[in-house]
Amino acid sequence: MHPIDRAHRRLIGPHAIIARLSALHLHSHTPNLFIHPPPPKTLHPSPSICYQYSKDISHTQETERKTAVNFDLDEEQSEIRDMVRRFTEREITPYAGAWDENNHFPREIYTHMAELGLMGMTTPEEYSGSNLSRLSGALVYEELAKGEMATSVGLSVHNMVTGSIARFGTAEQRQRWVTRLATGQLLGAFSLSETASGSDAASLQCRAESRGDSYILNGSKMWVTNGGEADIYLLMARTSAGKGGAGVSCFIVEKGTPGFSFGKTERKMGLHSSPTRELIFEDCTIPAFNRLGEEGQGFKIALSSLDGGRINIGAVAVGVAQAAFDVACNYAREREQFGHPIGAFQAIQFMLADMAMKIEAARLLVYYAAYRLAAGQSTSMNAAMAKCFATDTAMEVTTNAVQVLGGAGYVRDYPVERYMRDVKVAQIFEGTNQIQRIVIARALLGNLR
Numbered sequence: 427m428h429p430i431d432r433a434h435r436r437l438i439g440p441h442a443i444i445a446r447l448s449a450l451h452l453h454s455h456t457p458n459l460f461i462h463p464p465p466p467k468t469l470h471p472s473p474s475i476c477y478q479y480s481k482d483i484s485h486t487q488e489t490e491r492k493t494a495v496n497f498d499l500d501e502e503q504s505e506i507r508d509m510v511r512r513f514t515e516r517e518i519t520p521y522a523g524a525w526d527e528n529n530h531f532p533r534e535i536y537t538h539m540a541e542l543g544l545m546g547m548t549t550p551e552e553y554s555g556s557n558l559s560r561l562s563g564a565l566v567y568e569e570l571a572k573g574e575m576a577t578s579v580g581l582s583v584h585n586m587v588t589g590s591i592a593r594f595g596t597a598e599q600r601q602r603w604v605t606r607l608a609t610g611q612l613l614g615a616f617s618l619s620e621t622a623s624g625s626d627a628a629s630l631q632c633r634a635e636s637r638g639d640s641y642i643l644n645g646s647k648m649w650v651t652n653g654g655e656a657d658i659y660l661l662m663a664r665t666s667a668g669k670g671g672a673g674v675s676c677f678i679v680e681k682g683t684p685g686f687s688f689g690k691t692e693r694k695m696g697l698h699s700s701p702t703r704e705l706i707f708e709d710c711t712i713p714a715f716n717r718l719g720e721e722g723q724g725f726k727i728a729l730s731s732l733d734g735g736r737i738n739i740g741a742v743a744v745g746v747a748q749a750a751f752d753v754a755c756n757y758a759r760e761r762e763q764f765g766h767p768i769g770a771f772q773a774i775q776f777m778l779a780d781m782a783m784k785i786e787a788a789r790l791l792v793y794y795a796a797y798r799l800a801a802g803q804s805t806s807m808n809a810a811m812a813k814c815f816a817t818d819t820a821m822e823v824t825t826n827a828v829q830v831l832g833g834a835g836y837v838r839d840y841p842v843e844r845y846m847r848d849v850k851v852a853q854i855f856e857g858t859n860q861i862q863r864i865v866i867a868r869a870l871l872g873n874l875r
């Protein structure tokens with residue numbers, strides 16, 4: 427047992443994360459940066475209005491707050507956010523540029539994140555998960571994405587896999603895979619898309635033929651995040667010829683299974699440290715034990731994680747947008763032209779004001795959708811709104827951050843060009859933003875023909 431787990435084995439849930447974070451650094455010889463963070467590197471602290479606002483409310487309007495909408499993070503959420511922020515500043519931000527340059531997948535960071543309890547965020551404690559609230563999860567993704575979007579996305583996919591097996595798996599399946607996923611011994615990937623089926627995911631063609639106590643897989647899958655690096659693949663394949671999602675089942679496929687290989691690694695605009703890979707199945711035999719849920723339930727399993735996944739991507743986008751805004755804001759204060767800081771020019775001020783407004787709006791949409799999901803309220807429209815608005819905002823904010831920096835924004839001395847390249851894909855995956863608008867419109871209008 428890991429010494430941190432041993433020391434804290436009686437702690438559960440979010441408390442365990444906090445304890446692990448502290449313990450991790452009590453065991454190291456370096457100063458405990460989580461308890462004694464270094465002073466901010468920039469001259470001006472991050473102008474995240476939302477947090478300051480919530481702090482003000484808690485101190486000055488205690489009485490009114492009891493009857494009003496509560497914008498406060500609770501103590502646990504604040505602590506998790508702050509600690510992941512410090513972890514990101516120390517372990518991710520300084521290296522993200524090099525990972526991007528070298529297409530390096532930082533597997534070692536996942537080991538650290540596992541020690542912090544982030545690899546089983548929505549998983550029950552009995553399987554070594556942290557069982558965090560949805561909002562706490564969103565805070566984690568937002569903070570990680572400020573350092574590097576790719577790591578935050580990779581973690582989100584992994585948690586989607588861990589959470590799905592914990593939720594839909596039999597006791598034996600959970601026993602076999604969930605604890606190892608939640609403790610980071612295994613890394614997960616999620617495989618729904620194919621060359622000919624993207625937005626129309628239910629038209630997938632990869633086949634799984636039943637042979638009694640086994641299935642034979644044939645076909646190929648595209649665009650798999652963590653592809654090649656992951657140990658466990660949640661695979662959607664067709665078990666019957668039926669039209670649409672009805673004939674789709676879900677399987678757990680282990681890396682190294684004969685007949686399962688990897689095709690090309692995509693050469694992408696951004697997100698370079700996140701491998702995106704093709705999967706190939708040629709008469710690949712897996713035990714029937716590896717089917718998750720009943721035959722024909724696969725598409726439902728895939729869809730069930732969509733609301734949470736969209737909220738996560740919205741949170742990731744808010745993190746990237748905030749990081750880009752912070753760089754632009756500081757640059758506007760320091761860069762002088764015509765004898766004045768460029769931030770004194772109204773053209774730059776208005777750009778920054780619009781960026782800040784939209785980031786705040788996006789953050790609130792994401793937190794609200796997370797709240798609804800946790801409260802068991804219908805969430806699909808809110809998750810679609812959060813994902814769509816936050817990712818459109820992040821694209822606009824990162825583009826404008828490059829503009830505020832001028833030539834300096836276009837080169838790699840500052841991270842804003844990376845943010846802009848990375849975040850484009852957030853408008854595409856987890857359902858394109860056109861598809862999100864369809865989801866919203868259907869929720870508003872019903873299925874008009």
Ligand SMILES: Cc1cc2nc3c(=O)[nH]c(=O)nc-3n(C[C@H](O)[C@H](O)[C@H](O)COP(=O)(O)OP(=O)(O)OC[C@H]3O[C@@H](n4cnc5c(N)ncnc54)[C@H](O)[C@@H]3O)c2cc1C
Pocket residue numbers: 583616617618619621623624625626648649650651652694697702851854855856857858859860861864
């Ligand atoms: C970096 C990256 C990582 C990914 N990771 C994963 C992963 O881990 N697992 C996985 O399964 N998939 C993954 N994907 C796939 C991703 O989910 C798909 O790319 C996405 O669903 C869109 O599908 P498509 O690319 O085939 O586009 P298409 O569906 O071909 O869409 C092309 C265009 O048409 C529009 N369009 C399509 N249908 C409609 C419609 N009805 N109305 C209006 N507009 C429409 C789209 O919005 C888009 O603009 C990843 C993709 C990328 C780029």
